[in-house]
Amino acid sequence: DTGVSQDPRHKITKRGQNVTFRCDPISEHNRLYWYRQTLGQGPEFLTYFQNEAQLEKSRLLSDRFSAERPKGSFSTLEIQRTEQGDSAMYLCASSLEYGALENFGPGTRLTVT
Amino acid sequence: AQKVTQAQTEISVVEKEDVTLDCVYETRDTTYYLFWYKQPPSGELVFLIRRNSFDEQNEISGRYSWNFQKSTSSFNFTITASQVVDSAVYFCALSDSNDMRFGAGTRLTVKP
Numbered sequence: 001d002t003g004v005s006q007d008p009r010h011k012i013t014k015r016g017q018n019v020t021f022r023c024d025p026i027s028e029h030n031r032l033y034w035y036r037q038t039l040g041q042g043p044e045f046l047t048y049f050q051n052e053a054q055l056e057k058s059r060l061l062s063d064r065f066s067a068e069r070p071k072g073s074f075s076t077l078e079i080q081r082t083e084q085g086d087s088a089m090y091l092c093a094s095s096l097e098y099g100a101l102e103n104f105g106p107g108t109r110l111t112v113t
Numbered sequence: 114a115q116k117v118t119q120a121q122t123e124i125s126v127v128e129k130e131d132v133t134l135d136c137v138y139e140t141r142d143t144t145y146y147l148f149w150y151k152q153p154p155s156g157e158l159v160f161l162i163r164r165n166s167f168d169e170q171n172e173i174s175g176r177y178s179w180n181f182q183k184s185t186s187s188f189n190f191t192i193t194a195s196q197v198v199d200s201a202v203y204f205c206a207l208s209d210s211n212d213m214r215f216g217a218g219t220r221l222t223v224k225p
Contacts, residue, residue, distance in 0.1 A: 033213075040217075040218075041217060041218075042117075042204050042206075042215030042216055042217050042218050043158070043204070043215050044215070045212045045213060045214070048212070056212065058212070089156060091158065099146055099208030099209075099213055100146070100163065100208075101148065101160075101206070101208065101213055102160040102163060103160070104150075104157065104158040104160070105157075106155075106156070106157045107156055107157065107158075109156070
């Protein structure tokens with residue numbers, strides 16, 4: 001196991017299109033987190049899963065955003081009707097212990113044109 | 114309220130100088146974790162250290178050291194004998210019962 005992986009690494013899309021990102025956590029980790037990082041800022045929390053249950057959602061996660069973790073393994077983050085303000089790096093992390101965020105994925109960089 | 118402040122936006126040093134990155138945090142919880150991460154130009158967040166609120170021992174790892182002081186709510190990071198490869202953005206973060214919050218980061222440039 002080589003750590004948290006994310007796919008794709010880069011995504012360019014036109015405004016109004018839908019996009020979906022995937023995160024594969026470290027296999028034994030039951031907790032999974034999504035963060036968003038805009039240019040020049042620190043990562044901001046989006047949502048958190050324990051197994052397949054989505055336990056926390058940030059107010060940053062508007063109705064256009066949805067995240068799933070159907071079998072408690074990989075997770076997907078979908079953004080519908082993308083806007084230019086959605087352009088950011090989307091980071092995924094996983095852990096065994098809540099808040100022990102020692103394993104981040106490489107991120108998916110989204111550019112909305 | 115939960116908050117992490119990294120007052121230094123950018124720091125520039127010459128190779129072999131020591132440099133300290135400051136981090137001040139706020140939380141109402143008595144149990145929490147503090148972190149430091151390095152983010153090189155490639156963009157990946159590299160975990161450096163996690164410290165829980167009950168462990169105020171300072172830590173040294175090679176050229177890196179961390180000074181945790183609950184009395185001043187600070188968790189500062191020092192790089193000794195800096196190298197060009199240390200150039201990156203460094204983030205301090207706090208994890209408590211609410212969520213995990215990052216500071217805005219300090220961009221460190223080490224010049225040869």
